[in-house]
Amino acid sequence: MTATVRVARVIIDSPVPALDHLFDYAVPAPMAEDIDVGCRVRVPLRSGGRIADAYVIELTESSSFDGELSLLDSLVSTVPVLAPEVWRVARAVADRAAGSASDVIRLAVPKRHVRVEKAWLDAQPADATVIPQPLAGYSDDPPIVAAGERVAMAAIPQLCMTSDGATIGRWAQSAAELATQVLAQGRKIIISVPDYRDQDQVLTALTPLVPTSLVSRLDAKQPAAQRYRAFLDCLRPGPRIIIGNRSAVYAPASDLDAIVLWDDGDDLHAEPLAPYVHARDAALVRQQDSGCALILLSHTRSVECQRLVEIGWFRALAPERHAQPRVTLTDPASNGDAARIPSSAWKAARSALESGPVLIQVARPGYAPVVACQRCRTGARCRACGGALGIQQSGQPPHCSLCGALAADWQCDECGDTRLRLVTRGSARTTEELGRAFPGTSVITSDGDHRLERVPARPALVVATRGAEPIAENGYSAVLLLDGDRMLAREALTIASDCLRWWSNAAALAANGAPVILVGVGGRLATAFATWTSAAFAAEELSDRRELSFPPAVRTVSVSGNAAAVEATVAGIDAALYRDVLGPSELPDGGVRSILRFDYAAGPELARSLRAAIVANATKRRRGPSAKGGYRPPPTLRIRFDETELVT
Structure with missing residues (x-):
């Protein structure tokens, strides 16, 4: 940087709303040669003589401020960690959500690690060749995704095997194939997925296709130093695949060619920190800023995506021909109190166990998440806070789901009875019941507390809560979807779309031709699942929401x-x-x-x-x-x- 630089315009890293604008500071002469746009600096604040962290946004020769400018306190690092394209997106996203740009930058730029930064500066960037892979299962005429295009892409609901012999979802293979096409052009691609298990699938798909030196993983579960090193690698020019969760859409990429967002309807894409911007919305802002392609890839189309398709903002892309899951709808009411699993589903599970594992999806973790009075059926409530009572393990007293207090001496306020009945059965209770019904068969549980990523290709019953289903090598011999009526009972605007997405993602784990049985659900939602027509269902949902003035119609x-x-x-x-x-x-x-x-x-x-x-x-x-x-x-x-x- 030349000595003509006199003024640095900075954004202060502070949650105080009044500080959410650029401040001018004079650049001391010793800093003029080293300072650059995007560098971390420390600046004095006029109130209380405090020093604050900041990022340099602009460097100019003059300021519009008439008074005397304060001097920058120090230059923290010469590495320009806040790339110009990331600043533009952060500012636009914050303005759209009435938030502070510094809150978005905090999501985009990890904390500094001095040793990692020094090692990165001394390292030489890797040079590797990538062979582009065709996008299997989709038409090549016209091109799959043109430069700057926005595409709502339906994933193929199947499993596939990599050349290394690993079983993954076809959606992950499709994302990897798109990435190779971008890398072959010498550019960057961002792949944003809901959680680490999805990241692992994409990385597994990429391993035989591209050198690991060209892949950067930005994951909240990574050690801080490892994540910072991956972030620094994204700053280098040249081809790169950037994989991460919702904050990956803010990764630095000056030559960004495409963004792939997997399963945009998943609530893990919703940012819980201010300004609460959904990854899909941030990706849309970044696509407009950079002119890159944007692909929303999913098994089921979200209502938000459907609105974008209907207004012509996105093009819908479906695979040519593929075998969709073989879905059967079963009504447990015809089996009396055979209850959760009708006789036809039992038979399918027993038959499927002869050839491999069977997946059983349930609504809730734990033993009995909800209990009620045995006599009058009134829901059991905590006397301390009023929260619903549940049972964690067999033989344990009920506990409150909110405050955790035990209710060993519970008594019904309505009738005085002290006996409890199980209203819902969680994964632990289901595992116990299946262990008695299938003696000698291994029963495996995967839920939020004990989440598995993979299970072997041998006979077993795998009880999993929605979203925690492990991948079975070669796929499941059968998939049973229980508690659909209880899932739909949750009070939420998006519950129908969420259920369709949960069931579809589970069905995509079945082996080719394996039965998928949905228990206890009928109507147009069940029909959309059985016929694999989520786009039509999303269109109907959007039409209903327009009449009611509900999001995303407004x-x-x-x-x-x-x-x-x-x-x-x-x-x-x-x-x-x-x-x-x-x-x-x-x-x-x-x-x-x-x-x-x-x-x-x-x-x-x-x-x-x-x-x-x-x-x-x-x-x-x-x-x-x-x-x-x-x-x-x-x-x-x-x-x-x-x-x-x-x-x-």
Whole structure:
């Protein structure tokens, strides 16, 4: 950097809303040669003589500020970790969600590790050749994905075997084949998946196709030093495959060619930290900024993706011809209290066990997640907090699902009975029952507490909660989907689409021609699953939501906080920007929440209005009287866009 540089414009790494803009600082002469855009620096703050972390966004020769500029305190590192393309996306994403850019940057840029950084600077980038692979199962005319195109791509619901002999989902093989085509052009691709098990499948598919030196894994489960090294590798020019969870969409990639988002309907793609931006929305912003291709790959099309297809923003792409799962619908009501598993399903499971493992999907982990009074059937509740009682293991007293308190001396408030009945059966209870029904057969449990990734190709009953199903070598000989009625009983706007996605992902683990049996569910949802027509189901769901003005037909934003702050915020917004206001409704923490429904076109202006309200609220709290010791309560206002769980 030349000595003509005089001013650095920085973004301060702070959650304080009022600091969410660029600040000008004078560059000391000794730093002028080493400082660069994207570098970490430390800057003085005028209040209290504090020093804060910051990133350099621009370097100029002059400033529009008339007063005397403060000097940068120090240059932390000469490595430009905040790439310009990542800054642009962070700013755009934050503005769309009325949030702070520094919150997005915190997701995108890992913490610095000095030793890792020094070793990376001394290392030489690897040079390797990649042979592009055809995308098996899809037509090659026209090209699969053109430059800058947006595609809703239906995955082939099958398992396949790599050249190394590993069994993986065909979707992972398709993602790997797309990646080889990008690498052969000397460019980068980002593959964002819900969790580490999906990452492992993609890495398994890539192992025989590309050198490991060209693959960077950005995973929240990685050791911090390992993740930082992978992040630094993404900064180098040249071809690279970047694999990770939802934050991978913010990975640095100056020559980005494509983004692949697997299973965009999975709630693990929803960011739980402010500004709460879904990975799909962040990917859409980045696609518009970079002009790269964007592929939403899934077994079932989400309603959000269907809206993008219907407005012409995405092109739908389906495989040519493939064998879809052989689904059978079974109604347990015809079997009396043969209950969860009808006789036909029992027979299918016994027959399938002769050739390999059988997958049994259940709704809940644990032994008996919900219990009730034996006499009057009233749900058992905790006397301390009112939470639902459940049983973790056979022979144990019930415990509260919220506070964890034991209820050894429970007594029904309605009839006084002390006996309990099991309302729901979790994975542990199901494993116990199947062990008695199939003596001599191995029964394996995979749930949130004991999650397995793979099971061998030998006869066994595999009881798994939805989303925790392990892969069976050569596929399952049969798949039984239980508790569908209980899954659908959950109060959520997206529950029908979620169930279709859970069942479809489990069905895709079956061996070719193996039976898939859905128990206890009928209607158009079951028909869509049996006929493998999720796109048509998503279209019907979207049509219903348009009539009700539910997302994604419209956008929503929730305004939460104390009653006075929420009322003042809603009252200060131009009524022309939104359709209506739902609430305010009371929250468990004593606050209230109002929900505004609005059209997509009004989003930018509404976000600006709400951001101004956040800044005003935070400033008011800081200037107010402090408690003893100088403590001031945090801001009392929270804004969250597109939170579908609010609509129940």
